Amino acid sequence: MNNRIRTDIAHNARVWNYWLGGKDNYPVDRAVGDQVVAFHPGIGEVARADRAFLGRAVTRLAAGEGVRQFLDVGTGLPTADNTHEVAQRIAPDARIVYVDNDPIVLTHARALLTSAPEGVTAYVDADARDPERIVAAAGETLDLSRPVAVLLLGILNFVPDTGEARRVVRTLMDAVPSGSFLVLTHPTLDPELGGEANEAAMAFWNENATPPITARTREEFTSFFEGLELLEPGIVSCSRWGAPEAAAVAQFGAVGRKP
């Protein structure tokens, strides 16, 4: 793993932070971020819709389903309403493990570790493509015999091989018991969500930034939920999950329960 922060090439966590209005980014991130916006003017909306989905999904799982443990893989830089803040507002005893592989997220991890006294947060510097290591590290903070919500928001798109991405999901979900949940968002090129706008933006990204990004079809997105029961409203634009009146963005969102 490269633990050096590189300021000569745009990094996803920092560009995402820029689109969300954050300050933890460098000139190269802002330049590439602006160029992506030129290809896909709605990209800032996608980032904000994704975070709002996180808020609604974690709220529903903590308040409606009684989930008290969260494994958030591909955390991103701290922003407003991080997973532990949303969960612990409802359940101060909630336990959260964050995982990311970007060195800049590691340098900000302390801001992710401000747990309510009744709960716990932990940070693991690991690659999503090593789910066995994530499970082992998560087990030091979470009780893996009790339900866990596994969050993979905007991260499987950085695992280019769909078979490998499915293996990541399967390994994580195999490690948690019945009554656990998978929470997923993923960009798409599907015209049903206006995904055409992503095409040139992603091609530009892949030539100018890191890590490389992949879009997936509805069918591929659905395959991540194999063996799980989708919560209502199923697979929709993440902006519309729990907010049916919202305008669609080109990013699928869904939550599945392990039976």
Ligand SMILES: C[S@@+](CC[C@H](N)C(=O)[O-])C[C@H]1O[C@@H](n2cnc3c(N)ncnc32)[C@H](O)[C@@H]1O
């Ligand atoms: C688009 S951001 C999403 C952040 C947050 N989950 C959200 O939805 O707002 C993707 C995050 O995944 C992280 N990431 C990308 N590839 C990764 C990998 N192979 N392993 C771990 N984290 C990764 C990036 O560093 C970045 O922080």
